[in-house]
């Protein structure tokens with residue numbers, strides 16, 4: 001296709017679905033296009049840009065010719081589904097970025113899900129993957145979206161809070177993967193209550209707000225401080241705790257899932273081995289989730305009560321908090337050696 005400075009329409013609703021590039025990213029893209037020209041064709045539907053909004057803007061501004069591909073969609077919804085799929089398929093997206101994309105599309109997907117149900121046959125585009133089509137047609141759109149982004153419910157809720165309240169600097173770090181969602185969320189909540197204190201119901205000491213765990217689905221922190229919580233769950237004194245807690249690399253981890261993972265062997269101290277560490281963590285995560293699901297199957301209707309469910313939630317939070325603590329401890333050890 002001949003490269004030219006084509007004129008296309010920009011649809012504001014489509015344009016606003018694209019996560020904005022940071023200033024750095026934009027100027028890097030601009031520099032490369034000005035230097036080498038525009039190599040990646042834009043994607044256009046019926047004269048409207050569906051992919052390449054930034055490239056279009058840069059090419060127009062500097063009068064740089066570009067190529068484009070024409071795609072056809074049955075309607076606006078189908079075009080937006082394609083855009084969503086296209087964006088989630090981009091490589092190197094951080095969890096927060098995936099969640100941000102999903103957040104932007106959620107209202108549109110919900111709206112079109114309602115429309116699809118009303119028309120029953122709908123105008124499904126053959127390019128849609130079945131799971132995407134499902135995401136638009138089931139009532140649990142929220143669950144489906146979280147699943148598509150590979151993000152848990154709880155994390156999605158935290159992202160919503162961060163999206164609404166965090167400052168731009170924090171969001172930049174989240175997008176770059178420089179800070180975890182859990183950490184940024186905890187910081188946000190603690191900052192909101194900076195200077196406040198609470199009295200622990202167990203030890204009756206007045207402590208800063210940050211000394212109380214804050215479950216994500218709850219607008220109030222726990223009534224018992226973290227220290228007392230830890231003591232209640234691990235009724236051993238602190239010096240014993242380190243010795244009695246089973247340490248993964250002493251015992252090795254056995255995981256089903258087709259493979260057995262042995263941490264006991266120890267990995268060579270080499271940056272390239274980090275992929276193995278990630279694999280091992282994923283196995284551990286799968287094993288935990290499988291065990292959790294199997295256990296939930298035993299949580300039968302006659303046992304189910306709000307109190308029992310709260311207890312389960314506490315156990316889940318305990319896992320999250322403890323793993324975070326283990327990580328911090330490990331990182332601190334590394335710094336002092």
Ligand SMILES: [Zn+2]
Pocket residue numbers: 200201202203204205224225226227228229
């Ligand atoms: Zn206490």
